């Protein structure tokens with residue numbers, strides 16, 4: 001009845017005056033009602049609960065618009081046609097229950113327009129009761145909430161992605177934490193982590209074992225208060241305080257101290273700012289290594305080398321002397337064979353002599369006993385003479401000398417000559433397939449510069465720093481060329497003792513250039 005009125009009496013029929021006077025007031029009310037319902041942006045339907053299958057008896061314009069169906073395709077149908085095949089939605093049972101109970105409900109359902117397009121329908125359903133309280137109709141108000149639903153789903157999707165990313169991240173953080181902590185516990189170095197106030201945040205087991213202390217008496221304490229104040233050293237404090245502001249690490253800082261429980265020890269400290277993917281920038285990690293035994297072994301080895309080379313040198317000098325006497329006393333009548341044997345013996349004794357001299361030089365450097373005999377000499381002349389002597393001793397290579405450095409240099413001439421001899425003999429030794437070695441003398445600002453270039457095998461970039469370490473020889477040449485890996489170490493020390501710098505530029509296969517500079521002004525002369 002209600003639906004009939006609304007559907008049959010369109011606005012036009014009302015306007016055309018098809019009502020009696022008493023009906024006129026109803027007519028006005030209905031006219032207003034129909035206008036109101038048709039201007040609503042929500043789809044509105046009425047269903048008749050008293051008819052079988054609760055059919056739709058009224059729909060407004062917005063409902064036609066939202067669903068894409070025309071009024072004649074809607075009236076008389078049960079609402080379920082809007083779900084098309086998508087009938088499994090749990091909201092349907094909520095609706096069914098509300099109809100049974102004559103109650104109101106709100107559901108969000110997937111509905112389909114006439115052309116099959118999905119839209120999310122927020123349906124508010126409310127019963128209309130007669131005077132006896134029986135439910136006769138239901139009014140359904142629908143809103144297309146597809147956009148909101150999409151945004152919600154998008155948000156949910158993003159949330160899921162974020163959640164799984166967080167889970168991943170947490171898992172990998174946990175893994176790296178476990179990984180780091182197993183490293184920290186395994187390393188054979190004592191590790192200490194400090195906060196910016198130099199309080200100990202944590203130490204590893206090795207620290208506790210090395211210093212024979214407990215975690216309680218270490219963690220939470222100031223570094224400088226540990227033990228008997230072993231780390232309370234002015235210079236160390238200054239370096240540690242610089243780490244966080246400048247990111248300059250503390251490297252190879254030696255602490256010799258009488259520690260509680262463990263006695264006199266030599267410890268080597270390295271400290272760095274900790275940075276874990278941008279986190280923990282305000283932490284300092286100190287690695288402490290007990291080098292007492294290692295230093296003692298090195299000292300004993302140096303002592304041994306020093307004693308051995310001294311002991312070898314004395315008889316060798318005597319042998320050298322006897323060979324010279326024998327060469328002099330040899331009668332002319334003696335055969336060439338004997339002369340040659342004696343000459344070769346002299347050469348080998350000389351080689352042995354220079355090896356022992358190298359060892360002696362090295363142990364003098366190690367013990368700090370190297371003496372500088374400083375005097376002013378003609379530098380260029382001394383280098384020319386050294387080159388001539390080396391040229392006289394080699395038949396395989398041609399040594400070319402160019403340029404000028406100075407005629408007036410103050411330093412230890414014999415040491416400088418030792419350096420040039422060493423660089424020349426290496427240039428000859430490690431360039432067996434070339435014929436030329438070049439020496440270049442020059443002045444650069446207030447420095448003199450000497451360069452020795454060969455066209456030999458060259459040195460790989462990663463080896464170039466190491467060859468100045470004592471006993472270091474490049475792996476592949478060890479078997480082919482005699483040597484002990486001491487020469488460049490001695491040269492480097494001599495040049496440093498004169499306040500200069502020695503370096504190499506080289507490319508494998510393209511030869512090497514060893515250069516050194518020495519300061520010419522007396523004030524910068526570095527006596528050690």
Ligand code: ADP
Nearest residue numbers: 426427430467473474483484485486487488512
């Ligand atoms: P030694 O020659 O006794 O091995 P050095 O200290 O003089 O010791 O040299 C150290 C190492 O540097 C050598 O073993 C060699 O590997 C490398 N080296 C030195 N000079 C040259 C050079 N001119 N060309 C290529 N390699 C060189």
